[in-house]
Amino acid sequence: MNIILLLLSFFMLSETAVNESKWGQVGHYVTGELAEYYMTDTARERVKEILGDTSIQLSTVWMDDIRSDRRYDYTRTWHWVTIPDGMTYEDAEQDEGGDIIRALETLIAELKEGGLSAEEEQDKLKMVIHMVGDIHQPLHVGTGEDLGGNQVRVQWMGENSNLHRVWDTDIIMSLNMSYTELAKELKQRVKPEQIEEWQRATVRDWAYESMSYRARIYNLPENMRVGYEYRYHNLDIVFLRLSQAGIRMAGVLNEIYGE
Numbered sequence: 160m161n162i163i164l165l166l167l168s169f170f171m172l173s174e175t176a177v178n179e180s181k182w183g184q185v186g187h188y189v190t191g192e193l194a195e196y197y198m199t200d201t202a203r204e205r206v207k208e209i210l211g212d213t214s215i216q217l218s219t220v221w222m223d224d225i226r227s228d229r230r231y232d233y234t235r236t237w238h239w240v241t242i243p244d245g246m247t248y249e250d251a252e253q254d255e256g257g258d259i260i261r262a263l264e265t266l267i268a269e270l271k272e273g274g275l276s277a278e279e280e281q282d283k284l285k286m287v288i289h290m291v292g293d294i295h296q297p298l299h300v301g302t303g304e305d306l307g308g309n310q311v312r313v314q315w316m317g318e319n320s321n322l323h324r325v326w327d328t329d330i331i332m333s334l335n336m337s338y339t340e341l342a343k344e345l346k347q348r349v350k351p352e353q354i355e356e357w358q359r360a361t362v363r364d365w366a367y368e369s370m371s372y373r374a375r376i377y378n379l380p381e382n383m384r385v386g387y388e389y390r391y392h393n394l395d396i397v398f399l400r401l402s403q404a405g406i407r408m409a410g411v412l413n414e415i416y417g418e
């Protein structure tokens with residue numbers, strides 16, 4: 160391999176590594192902001208105690224930060240799950256290192272069970288609030304063909320990007336709103352009856368919902384240039400998924416930490 164190719168593959172890898180996860184930070188903060196609002200007072204107090212000096216908003220992105228910490232290597236594959244079209248989670252080949260569905264189910268159960276050390280409790284809580292956000296980003300439930308859209312190169316408003324990044328970050332950042340402004344915008348769209356309905360769904364339901372948007376997400380123009388028109392046709396999905404993530408995060412935390 161010549162040096163140019165080597166460099167090129169290095170950059171492609173590092174870009175993939177950076178973009179591989181998460182609603183960009185703003186998306187995660189929005190989910191934390193909504194969760195804090197929809198939590199009961201008891202749960203909110205308890206969560207604050209556990210998190211200490213760090214807000215719930217900032218704590219939502221901690222699980223991306225620990226990618227730089229070897230001690231947490233066991234969580235590397237917990238940001239996504241692969242379920243090919245037409246398959247169920249149970250049918251799909253499961254990652255040995257675990258995936259976002261198994262990790263969420265396990266950690267939520269462990270937090271409910273209790274008896275954890277303070278450090279374990281804080282770690283697991285921060286992981287859960289991150290993964291509730293990730294699993295609602297539709298491309299975190301991947302087809303198995305393109306690393307959750309990371310390998311789908313597109314131009315976003317004339318700049319190089321990829322489909323995963325468009326859904327994590329580009330659409331949200333193009334709104335030019337702070338996370339508190341965006342959360343306020345979303346709150347006023349939520350209908351009271353939706354709260355309980357959304358909170359009744361299971362972790363696996365959340366994943367299947369994410370799969371259900373594939374036809375729309377992959378409906379890309381031939382020249383792979385996306386921007387205002389793509390945003391216009393898909394913003395409702397982004398808004399819905401952020402709202403559901405925040406409200407379900409509140410639901411999970413209410414269940415764990417009290418009514």
Ligand SMILES: [Zn+2]
Nearest residue numbers: 180181238293
């Ligand atoms: Zn993530």
